[in-house]
Amino acid sequence: MADNNFRALQSANKGKTYFLLASMGVLTWLVAYAALTYFGQGTTTAIVPLAVGIALIGVWGSYYGSDKLVITMTGAKVIEREDAPELFNLIEEVTLASGLPMPKVAIVQDNAPNAFATGRNPEHALIAFTSRILEVMDRDELQGVIAHEMSHVANRDTLVSAVAATTAGAIAILSDFLTRMMWFGGGRDRDRDNGGNPVALVLSLVVLILAPLAAMLLKSAISRKREALADATAVSFTRNPAGLRRALEVLAADTTVVQQKSNAVAHIWIESPLDGKSVSKLFSTHPPIEERIATLRAMESLGS
Amino acid sequence: MKYIVIAAIALVILFVVAQYNRLVRLNITVDEAFAQIEVQLKRRADLIPNLVETVKGYAKHEQGTFDAVVAARAKATSASTVADVAAADGAVTTALRGLLAVAEAYPDLKASANFLSLQEELSTTENKVSFARQFYNDNVRSLNTAVKTIPTSFFAGIAKVSARDFYEVENAADRNVPNVKF
Numbered sequence: 348m349a350d351n352n353f354r355a356l357q358s359a360n361k362g363k364t365y366f367l368l369a370s371m372g373v374l375t376w377l378v379a380y381a382a383l384t385y386f387g388q389g390t391t392t393a394i395v396p397l398a399v400g401i402a403l404i405g406v407w408g409s410y411y412g413s414d415k416l417v418i419t420m421t422g423a424k425v426i427e428r429e430d431a432p433e434l435f436n437l438i439e440e441v442t443l444a445s446g447l448p449m450p451k452v453a454i455v456q457d458n459a460p461n462a463f464a465t466g467r468n469p470e471h472a473l474i475a476f477t478s479r480i481l482e483v484m485d486r487d488e489l490q491g492v493i494a495h496e497m498s499h500v501a502n503r504d505t506l507v508s509a510v511a512a513t514t515a516g517a518i519a520i521l522s523d524f525l526t527r528m529m530w531f532g533g534g535r536d537r538d539r540d541n542g543g544n545p546v547a548l549v550l551s552l553v554v555l556i557l558a559p560l561a562a563m564l565l566k567s568a569i570s571r572k573r574e575a576l577a578d579a580t581a582v583s584f585t586r587n588p589a590g591l592r593r594a595l596e597v598l599a600a601d602t603t604v605v606q607q608k609s610n611a612v613a614h615i616w617i618e619s620p621l622d623g624k625s626v627s628k629l630f631s632t633h634p635p636i637e638e639r640i641a642t643l644r645a646m647e648s649l650g651s
Numbered sequence: 652m653k654y655i656v657i658a659a660i661a662l663v664i665l666f667v668v669a670q671y672n673r674l675v676r677l678n679i680t681v682d683e684a685f686a687q688i689e690v691q692l693k694r695r696a697d698l699i700p701n702l703v704e705t706v707k708g709y710a711k712h713e714q715g716t717f718d719a720v721v722a723a724r725a726k727a728t729s730a731s732t733v734a735d736v737a738a739a740d741g742a743v744t745t746a747l748r749g750l751l752a753v754a755e756a757y758p759d760l761k762a763s764a765n766f767l768s769l770q771e772e773l774s775t776t777e778n779k780v781s782f783a784r785q786f787y788n789d790n791v792r793s794l795n796t797a798v799k800t801i802p803t804s805f806f807a808g809i810a811k812v813s814a815r816d817f818y819e820v821e822n823a824a825d826r827n828v829p830n831v832k833f
Contacts, residue, residue, distance in 0.1 A: 432771075433771060433775075436771070436772075436775035437775070439775070439779060440775060440778045440779050440782055441782070443687060443691070443779050443782040443783045443786060444782035444785060444786060445786075446680075446684070446786050446790075486774075584782075585782075586785065
Protein backbone atom coordinates (compact mmCIF):
# COMPACT_ATOMS: atom_id res chain seq x y z
CA MET A 348 0.00 0.00 0.00
CA ALA A 349 2.76 2.38 0.94
CA ASP A 350 4.22 1.84 -2.51
CA ASN A 351 1.21 3.33 -4.22
CA ASN A 352 1.23 6.24 -1.87
CA PHE A 353 4.78 7.52 -2.33
CA ARG A 354 4.64 6.77 -6.05
CA ALA A 355 1.41 8.78 -6.33
CA LEU A 356 2.97 11.61 -4.32
CA GLN A 357 6.03 11.56 -6.54
CA SER A 358 4.09 11.85 -9.77
CA ALA A 359 1.72 14.48 -8.35
CA ASN A 360 4.64 16.64 -7.28
CA LYS A 361 6.35 16.18 -10.63
CA GLY A 362 3.16 17.17 -12.43
CA LYS A 363 2.85 20.31 -10.32
CA THR A 364 6.47 21.26 -11.09
CA TYR A 365 5.86 20.98 -14.83
CA PHE A 366 2.76 23.11 -14.45
CA LEU A 367 4.68 25.76 -12.51
CA LEU A 368 7.57 25.77 -14.98
CA ALA A 369 5.06 26.13 -17.81
CA SER A 370 3.49 29.05 -15.92
CA MET A 371 6.95 30.62 -15.81
CA GLY A 372 7.12 30.29 -19.58
CA VAL A 373 3.68 31.86 -19.98
CA LEU A 374 4.70 34.69 -17.67
CA THR A 375 7.86 35.38 -19.70
CA TRP A 376 5.80 35.40 -22.85
CA LEU A 377 3.27 37.75 -21.21
CA VAL A 378 6.03 40.19 -20.25
CA ALA A 379 7.49 40.10 -23.75
CA TYR A 380 4.03 40.69 -25.17
CA ALA A 381 3.41 43.59 -22.79
CA ALA A 382 6.73 45.12 -23.83
CA LEU A 383 5.72 44.70 -27.44
CA THR A 384 2.44 46.53 -26.87
CA TYR A 385 4.00 49.29 -24.87
CA PHE A 386 7.24 49.97 -26.68
CA GLY A 387 6.68 48.55 -30.14
CA GLN A 388 8.71 45.99 -32.00
CA GLY A 389 12.07 47.76 -32.34
CA THR A 390 12.80 48.14 -28.65
CA THR A 391 11.37 44.76 -27.65
CA THR A 392 13.40 42.67 -30.09
CA ALA A 393 16.52 44.36 -28.73
CA ILE A 394 15.68 44.15 -25.04
CA VAL A 395 14.13 40.71 -24.56
CA PRO A 396 17.13 38.67 -25.83
CA LEU A 397 19.43 40.94 -23.82
CA ALA A 398 17.57 40.32 -20.55
CA VAL A 399 17.31 36.58 -21.15
CA GLY A 400 21.00 36.53 -22.08
CA ILE A 401 22.12 38.29 -18.90
CA ALA A 402 19.99 35.98 -16.75
CA LEU A 403 21.27 32.91 -18.59
CA ILE A 404 24.94 33.81 -18.15
CA GLY A 405 24.48 34.67 -14.48
CA VAL A 406 22.48 31.63 -13.47
CA TRP A 407 24.07 29.00 -15.69
CA GLY A 408 27.53 29.96 -14.61
CA SER A 409 26.53 29.22 -11.04
CA TYR A 410 24.63 26.09 -12.11
CA TYR A 411 27.62 24.63 -13.89
CA GLY A 412 29.96 25.32 -10.99
CA SER A 413 27.29 24.81 -8.34
CA ASP A 414 29.26 22.24 -6.33
CA LYS A 415 32.32 24.49 -6.06
CA LEU A 416 30.37 27.72 -5.68
CA VAL A 417 28.23 26.44 -2.81
CA ILE A 418 31.31 25.12 -1.02
CA THR A 419 32.77 28.63 -1.00
CA MET A 420 29.48 30.26 -0.04
CA THR A 421 28.74 27.97 2.89
CA GLY A 422 32.29 27.24 4.01
CA ALA A 423 31.81 23.49 3.58
CA LYS A 424 34.87 21.22 3.80
CA VAL A 425 34.96 18.14 1.57
CA ILE A 426 35.79 15.04 3.63
CA GLU A 427 37.02 11.53 2.82
CA ARG A 428 35.91 8.12 4.03
CA GLU A 429 38.45 8.01 6.90
CA ASP A 430 37.04 11.21 8.42
CA ALA A 431 33.55 9.77 8.95
CA PRO A 432 33.29 6.06 8.13
CA GLU A 433 29.80 5.69 9.60
CA LEU A 434 28.44 8.61 7.55
CA PHE A 435 30.00 7.13 4.42
CA ASN A 436 28.46 3.74 5.21
CA LEU A 437 25.03 5.37 5.43
CA ILE A 438 25.53 7.29 2.18
CA GLU A 439 26.66 4.12 0.42
CA GLU A 440 23.49 2.42 1.63
CA VAL A 441 21.38 5.14 0.01
CA THR A 442 23.40 5.05 -3.23
CA LEU A 443 22.63 1.32 -3.42
CA ALA A 444 18.94 1.95 -2.80
CA SER A 445 18.80 4.68 -5.44
CA GLY A 446 21.31 3.39 -7.99
CA LEU A 447 23.03 6.82 -7.95
CA PRO A 448 26.80 7.25 -8.03
CA MET A 449 28.58 8.10 -4.76
CA PRO A 450 28.46 11.90 -4.24
CA LYS A 451 31.17 14.08 -2.74
CA VAL A 452 30.57 14.64 0.96
CA ALA A 453 31.23 17.83 2.88
CA ILE A 454 30.90 19.13 6.43
CA VAL A 455 29.89 22.65 7.44
CA GLN A 456 31.01 23.63 10.95
CA ASP A 457 27.74 24.95 12.36
CA ASN A 458 25.68 24.64 15.53
CA ALA A 459 22.39 24.18 13.70
CA PRO A 460 21.45 20.71 12.41
CA ASN A 461 20.96 20.98 8.65
CA ALA A 462 22.05 19.48 5.32
CA PHE A 463 21.97 20.25 1.62
CA ALA A 464 22.70 18.79 -1.81
CA THR A 465 23.97 20.47 -4.96
CA GLY A 466 25.81 19.73 -8.21
CA ARG A 467 24.85 20.00 -11.85
CA ASN A 468 24.24 16.26 -12.35
CA PRO A 469 24.44 13.04 -10.33
CA GLU A 470 28.08 12.59 -11.38
CA HIS A 471 29.02 15.98 -9.90
CA ALA A 472 26.77 15.81 -6.86
CA LEU A 473 27.83 17.09 -3.47
CA ILE A 474 25.95 16.56 -0.24
CA ALA A 475 26.86 18.51 2.87
CA PHE A 476 25.96 18.19 6.53
CA THR A 477 26.46 20.58 9.40
CA SER A 478 28.66 19.20 12.15
CA ARG A 479 25.67 19.44 14.49
CA ILE A 480 23.31 17.21 12.48
CA LEU A 481 25.82 14.35 12.79
CA GLU A 482 25.77 14.73 16.58
CA VAL A 483 22.01 14.92 17.16
CA MET A 484 20.68 12.28 14.76
CA ASP A 485 20.65 8.52 15.07
CA ARG A 486 21.26 6.11 12.22
CA ASP A 487 17.71 5.95 10.86
CA GLU A 488 17.17 9.69 11.06
CA LEU A 489 20.43 10.45 9.29
CA GLN A 490 19.57 7.88 6.65
CA GLY A 491 16.30 9.72 6.04
CA VAL A 492 18.14 13.03 5.69
CA ILE A 493 20.68 11.49 3.30
CA ALA A 494 17.86 9.94 1.26
CA HIS A 495 16.17 13.37 1.06
CA GLU A 496 19.37 14.99 -0.19
CA MET A 497 20.09 12.17 -2.65
CA SER A 498 16.51 12.63 -3.90
CA HIS A 499 17.37 16.20 -4.85
CA VAL A 500 20.28 14.76 -6.81
CA ALA A 501 18.11 12.09 -8.44
CA ASN A 502 15.37 14.59 -9.33
CA ARG A 503 17.96 17.04 -10.71
CA ASP A 504 16.70 19.84 -8.53
CA THR A 505 19.78 21.99 -9.12
CA LEU A 506 18.72 22.06 -12.78
CA VAL A 507 15.07 22.75 -11.97
CA SER A 508 15.94 25.62 -9.66
CA ALA A 509 18.42 26.97 -12.22
CA VAL A 510 15.66 27.06 -14.84
CA ALA A 511 13.32 28.74 -12.36
CA ALA A 512 15.99 31.25 -11.35
CA THR A 513 16.82 32.04 -14.98
CA THR A 514 13.25 32.86 -15.95
CA ALA A 515 12.61 34.77 -12.73
CA GLY A 516 15.88 36.66 -13.28
CA ALA A 517 15.11 37.43 -16.91
CA ILE A 518 11.68 38.72 -16.00
CA ALA A 519 13.11 40.89 -13.24
CA ILE A 520 15.79 42.37 -15.51
CA LEU A 521 13.29 42.92 -18.31
CA SER A 522 10.76 44.65 -16.14
CA ASP A 523 13.51 46.76 -14.59
CA PHE A 524 14.82 47.87 -18.01
CA LEU A 525 11.40 48.68 -19.33
CA THR A 526 10.11 50.59 -16.34
CA ARG A 527 13.31 52.69 -16.38
CA MET A 528 12.89 53.35 -20.08
CA MET A 529 9.41 54.65 -19.46
CA TRP A 530 10.73 57.40 -17.16
CA PHE A 531 13.42 58.37 -19.62
CA GLY A 532 11.07 58.81 -22.54
CA GLY A 533 11.74 55.50 -24.24
CA GLY A 534 9.30 53.82 -26.53
CA ARG A 535 9.67 56.11 -29.49
CA ASP A 536 8.12 53.32 -31.59
CA ARG A 537 4.85 53.95 -29.85
CA ASP A 538 4.36 57.31 -31.56
CA ARG A 539 4.59 55.68 -34.95
CA ASP A 540 2.04 53.14 -33.78
CA ASN A 541 -0.62 55.87 -33.62
CA GLY A 542 -0.93 55.60 -29.88
CA GLY A 543 -2.41 52.09 -29.76
CA ASN A 544 -5.26 50.94 -27.57
CA PRO A 545 -5.09 52.78 -24.22
CA VAL A 546 -6.56 49.82 -22.30
CA ALA A 547 -3.88 47.52 -23.73
CA LEU A 548 -1.22 50.07 -22.79
CA VAL A 549 -2.39 50.26 -19.18
CA LEU A 550 -2.65 46.48 -18.96
CA SER A 551 0.86 45.97 -20.27
CA LEU A 552 2.13 48.52 -17.78
CA VAL A 553 0.49 46.54 -14.96
CA VAL A 554 2.00 43.31 -16.29
CA LEU A 555 5.47 44.85 -16.44
CA ILE A 556 5.26 46.08 -12.86
CA LEU A 557 3.73 42.97 -11.31
CA ALA A 558 5.67 40.36 -13.30
CA PRO A 559 8.79 40.22 -11.08
CA LEU A 560 6.60 39.62 -8.04
CA ALA A 561 4.70 36.85 -9.81
CA ALA A 562 7.98 35.31 -10.94
CA MET A 563 9.26 35.27 -7.36
CA LEU A 564 6.05 33.59 -6.19
CA LEU A 565 6.34 30.94 -8.90
CA LYS A 566 9.98 30.34 -8.06
CA SER A 567 9.15 29.78 -4.39
CA ALA A 568 6.24 27.52 -5.31
CA ILE A 569 8.53 25.41 -7.50
CA SER A 570 11.04 25.14 -4.65
CA ARG A 571 8.31 23.98 -2.23
CA LYS A 572 7.07 21.34 -4.68
CA ARG A 573 10.62 20.06 -5.14
CA GLU A 574 11.01 19.72 -1.37
CA ALA A 575 7.79 17.74 -1.11
CA LEU A 576 8.91 15.61 -4.05
CA ALA A 577 12.28 14.96 -2.41
CA ASP A 578 10.51 13.73 0.75
CA ALA A 579 8.44 11.28 -1.33
CA THR A 580 11.46 10.12 -3.34
CA ALA A 581 13.43 9.64 -0.11
CA VAL A 582 10.76 7.21 1.10
CA SER A 583 10.94 5.36 -2.23
CA PHE A 584 14.67 4.87 -1.54
CA THR A 585 14.59 3.81 2.12
CA ARG A 586 10.97 2.55 2.41
CA ASN A 587 11.22 3.94 5.91
CA PRO A 588 9.11 7.11 6.28
CA ALA A 589 9.60 6.99 10.08
CA GLY A 590 13.33 7.78 9.79
CA LEU A 591 12.85 10.98 7.81
CA ARG A 592 9.80 11.92 9.87
CA ARG A 593 11.76 11.69 13.11
CA ALA A 594 14.62 13.62 11.51
CA LEU A 595 12.24 16.42 10.56
CA GLU A 596 10.87 16.41 14.09
CA VAL A 597 14.41 16.87 15.41
CA LEU A 598 14.86 19.76 12.97
CA ALA A 599 11.51 21.28 13.94
CA ALA A 600 12.28 21.04 17.67
CA ASP A 601 15.67 22.68 17.17
CA THR A 602 15.52 26.46 17.28
CA THR A 603 19.08 27.21 16.26
CA VAL A 604 19.49 28.38 12.70
CA VAL A 605 22.38 28.04 10.28
CA GLN A 606 24.70 31.02 10.73
CA GLN A 607 24.68 32.34 7.22
CA LYS A 608 21.18 33.36 6.29
CA SER A 609 21.96 34.37 2.72
CA ASN A 610 18.79 34.34 0.65
CA ALA A 611 20.78 33.05 -2.31
CA VAL A 612 21.43 29.64 -0.81
CA ALA A 613 18.37 29.33 1.49
CA HIS A 614 16.54 26.94 -0.81
CA ILE A 615 19.22 24.26 -0.81
CA TRP A 616 19.09 23.30 2.89
CA ILE A 617 16.78 20.51 4.09
CA GLU A 618 15.28 22.89 6.66
CA SER A 619 14.90 26.51 5.62
CA PRO A 620 17.48 28.66 7.44
CA LEU A 621 15.33 31.77 7.02
CA ASP A 622 13.04 32.60 9.90
CA GLY A 623 9.65 31.19 8.96
CA LYS A 624 7.72 33.97 10.69
CA SER A 625 9.33 36.92 8.95
CA VAL A 626 8.95 35.39 5.50
CA SER A 627 5.36 34.93 4.38
CA LYS A 628 4.23 31.46 3.39
CA LEU A 629 3.89 32.34 -0.29
CA PHE A 630 7.54 33.37 -0.55
CA SER A 631 9.04 30.55 1.50
CA THR A 632 11.24 28.02 -0.24
CA HIS A 633 10.08 25.06 1.88
CA PRO A 634 6.65 23.66 2.77
CA PRO A 635 5.84 24.08 6.49
CA ILE A 636 7.77 21.38 8.38
CA GLU A 637 4.61 20.29 10.24
CA GLU A 638 2.97 19.58 6.88
CA ARG A 639 5.93 17.47 5.76
CA ILE A 640 5.87 15.52 9.04
CA ALA A 641 2.11 14.90 8.66
CA THR A 642 2.57 13.60 5.09
CA LEU A 643 5.28 11.18 6.20
CA ARG A 644 3.19 10.05 9.17
CA ALA A 645 0.35 9.25 6.78
CA MET A 646 2.74 7.10 4.74
CA GLU A 647 3.83 5.26 7.89
CA SER A 648 0.29 4.31 8.81
CA LEU A 649 -0.29 3.01 5.28
CA GLY A 650 2.87 0.93 5.44
CA SER A 651 2.27 -0.94 8.66
CA MET B 652 4.40 13.29 -50.88
CA LYS B 653 7.74 11.51 -51.20
CA TYR B 654 9.04 13.38 -48.15
CA ILE B 655 6.01 12.45 -46.07
CA VAL B 656 6.60 8.75 -46.80
CA ILE B 657 10.30 9.08 -45.94
CA ALA B 658 9.45 10.94 -42.73
CA ALA B 659 6.87 8.30 -41.77
CA ILE B 660 9.37 5.47 -42.35
CA ALA B 661 12.02 7.33 -40.37
CA LEU B 662 9.59 7.80 -37.47
CA VAL B 663 8.71 4.11 -37.44
CA ILE B 664 12.39 3.15 -37.43
CA LEU B 665 13.11 5.59 -34.60
CA PHE B 666 10.19 4.14 -32.63
CA VAL B 667 11.39 0.56 -33.07
CA VAL B 668 14.96 1.49 -32.13
CA ALA B 669 13.73 3.32 -29.02
CA GLN B 670 11.67 0.34 -27.85
CA TYR B 671 14.49 -2.12 -28.54
CA ASN B 672 17.02 0.03 -26.70
CA ARG B 673 14.70 0.50 -23.74
CA LEU B 674 14.37 -3.24 -23.29
CA VAL B 675 18.09 -3.86 -23.63
CA ARG B 676 18.84 -1.04 -21.20
CA LEU B 677 16.38 -2.41 -18.62
CA ASN B 678 17.91 -5.86 -18.98
CA ILE B 679 21.43 -4.52 -18.41
CA THR B 680 20.27 -2.55 -15.35
CA VAL B 681 18.84 -5.76 -13.87
CA ASP B 682 22.18 -7.52 -14.48
CA GLU B 683 24.05 -4.69 -12.82
CA ALA B 684 21.65 -4.64 -9.89
CA PHE B 685 22.15 -8.37 -9.37
CA ALA B 686 25.93 -7.95 -9.56
CA GLN B 687 25.61 -5.30 -6.85
CA ILE B 688 23.74 -7.76 -4.59
CA GLU B 689 26.56 -10.26 -5.08
CA VAL B 690 29.21 -7.63 -4.27
CA GLN B 691 27.44 -6.87 -1.00
CA LEU B 692 26.94 -10.55 -0.16
CA LYS B 693 30.64 -11.11 -0.77
CA ARG B 694 31.47 -8.24 1.57
CA ARG B 695 29.30 -9.84 4.22
CA ALA B 696 30.87 -13.24 3.66
CA ASP B 697 34.31 -11.64 4.13
CA LEU B 698 33.24 -10.17 7.45
CA ILE B 699 32.05 -13.50 8.86
CA PRO B 700 35.40 -15.24 9.71
CA ASN B 701 36.59 -12.14 11.55
CA LEU B 702 33.31 -11.86 13.42
CA VAL B 703 33.28 -15.54 14.38
CA GLU B 704 36.89 -15.32 15.66
CA THR B 705 36.06 -12.23 17.73
CA VAL B 706 33.01 -13.82 19.31
CA LYS B 707 34.93 -17.10 19.88
CA GLY B 708 37.50 -15.19 21.93
CA TYR B 709 34.83 -14.45 24.53
CA ALA B 710 32.29 -17.26 24.09
CA LYS B 711 34.15 -20.53 23.59
CA HIS B 712 31.20 -22.81 24.34
CA GLU B 713 28.90 -21.72 21.52
CA GLN B 714 30.41 -24.08 18.94
CA GLY B 715 26.97 -24.94 17.49
CA THR B 716 26.24 -21.31 16.60
CA PHE B 717 29.67 -20.88 14.98
CA ASP B 718 29.25 -24.03 12.92
CA ALA B 719 25.83 -22.86 11.70
CA VAL B 720 27.26 -19.53 10.53
CA VAL B 721 30.25 -21.12 8.81
CA ALA B 722 28.06 -23.72 7.09
CA ALA B 723 25.59 -21.08 5.88
CA ARG B 724 28.48 -18.97 4.57
CA ALA B 725 29.97 -21.94 2.68
CA LYS B 726 26.62 -22.67 1.04
CA ALA B 727 26.19 -19.00 0.09
CA THR B 728 29.53 -18.77 -1.71
CA SER B 729 28.64 -21.67 -4.03
CA ALA B 730 25.14 -20.46 -5.03
CA SER B 731 24.65 -19.04 -8.53
CA THR B 732 21.01 -18.74 -9.67
CA VAL B 733 18.84 -15.94 -8.33
CA ALA B 734 16.69 -18.35 -6.30
CA ASP B 735 19.73 -20.17 -4.82
CA VAL B 736 21.54 -16.96 -3.95
CA ALA B 737 18.39 -15.61 -2.30
CA ALA B 738 17.85 -18.79 -0.26
CA ALA B 739 21.50 -18.91 0.89
CA ASP B 740 21.37 -15.19 1.69
CA GLY B 741 18.35 -15.78 3.94
CA ALA B 742 20.14 -18.63 5.73
CA VAL B 743 23.22 -16.46 6.41
CA THR B 744 21.05 -13.66 7.75
CA THR B 745 19.32 -16.05 10.16
CA ALA B 746 22.63 -17.62 11.29
CA LEU B 747 24.16 -14.19 11.87
CA ARG B 748 21.18 -13.17 13.97
CA GLY B 749 21.83 -16.23 16.10
CA LEU B 750 25.47 -15.25 16.49
CA LEU B 751 24.59 -11.70 17.52
CA ALA B 752 22.05 -13.07 19.99
CA VAL B 753 24.86 -15.15 21.55
CA ALA B 754 27.02 -12.03 21.78
CA GLU B 755 24.27 -10.31 23.78
CA ALA B 756 25.05 -12.65 26.71
CA TYR B 757 28.71 -11.54 26.94
CA PRO B 758 29.05 -7.93 28.18
CA ASP B 759 32.85 -7.93 27.77
CA LEU B 760 32.49 -8.90 24.15
CA LYS B 761 29.80 -6.30 23.51
CA ALA B 762 32.05 -3.59 24.95
CA SER B 763 35.16 -4.54 22.97
CA ALA B 764 36.19 -2.01 20.32
CA ASN B 765 36.81 -4.72 17.77
CA PHE B 766 33.30 -6.11 18.17
CA LEU B 767 31.73 -2.65 18.02
CA SER B 768 33.43 -1.81 14.74
CA LEU B 769 32.51 -5.24 13.34
CA GLN B 770 28.93 -4.69 14.42
CA GLU B 771 28.81 -1.34 12.58
CA GLU B 772 30.30 -3.00 9.49
CA LEU B 773 27.81 -5.82 9.72
CA SER B 774 24.76 -3.62 10.15
CA THR B 775 25.72 -1.35 7.26
CA THR B 776 26.40 -4.40 5.10
CA GLU B 777 23.02 -5.90 6.01
CA ASN B 778 21.40 -2.60 5.02
CA LYS B 779 23.38 -2.51 1.79
CA VAL B 780 22.34 -6.06 0.96
CA SER B 781 18.70 -5.22 1.54
CA PHE B 782 18.87 -1.96 -0.47
CA ALA B 783 20.67 -3.75 -3.31
CA ARG B 784 17.86 -6.35 -3.22
CA GLN B 785 15.20 -3.65 -3.27
CA PHE B 786 16.92 -1.89 -6.19
CA TYR B 787 17.17 -5.18 -8.06
CA ASN B 788 13.50 -6.02 -7.47
CA ASP B 789 12.40 -2.52 -8.56
CA ASN B 790 14.34 -2.96 -11.78
CA VAL B 791 12.98 -6.46 -12.34
CA ARG B 792 9.52 -4.99 -11.88
CA SER B 793 10.12 -2.35 -14.60
CA LEU B 794 11.66 -4.96 -16.91
CA ASN B 795 8.85 -7.47 -16.43
CA THR B 796 6.26 -4.75 -16.95
CA ALA B 797 7.97 -3.72 -20.18
CA VAL B 798 8.22 -7.32 -21.38
CA LYS B 799 4.51 -7.90 -20.75
CA THR B 800 2.94 -4.61 -21.88
CA ILE B 801 2.34 -3.16 -25.34
CA PRO B 802 4.26 -1.82 -27.25
CA THR B 803 7.54 -3.03 -25.72
CA SER B 804 6.19 -6.61 -25.56
CA PHE B 805 6.37 -6.79 -29.40
CA PHE B 806 10.11 -6.30 -29.32
CA ALA B 807 11.01 -8.52 -26.36
CA GLY B 808 11.60 -11.50 -28.68
CA ILE B 809 13.82 -9.55 -31.08
CA ALA B 810 15.84 -8.06 -28.25
CA LYS B 811 16.10 -11.52 -26.63
CA VAL B 812 14.88 -10.06 -23.37
CA SER B 813 12.51 -12.00 -21.15
CA ALA B 814 10.89 -11.59 -17.74
CA ARG B 815 13.31 -12.13 -14.83
CA ASP B 816 12.96 -13.68 -11.36
CA PHE B 817 12.42 -11.50 -8.32
CA TYR B 818 14.93 -11.84 -5.50
CA GLU B 819 12.84 -13.28 -2.72
CA VAL B 820 14.42 -14.03 0.60
CA GLU B 821 12.94 -16.92 2.53
CA ASN B 822 12.58 -15.20 5.83
CA ALA B 823 12.32 -17.59 8.75
CA ALA B 824 10.50 -14.97 10.81
CA ASP B 825 7.89 -14.51 8.07
CA ARG B 826 7.21 -18.20 7.77
CA ASN B 827 6.54 -18.74 11.46
CA VAL B 828 3.49 -16.55 11.53
CA PRO B 829 2.18 -16.73 15.09
CA ASN B 830 -0.98 -18.77 15.46
CA VAL B 831 -3.90 -16.68 16.49
CA LYS B 832 -6.27 -18.51 18.82
CA PHE B 833 -9.71 -17.32 19.73
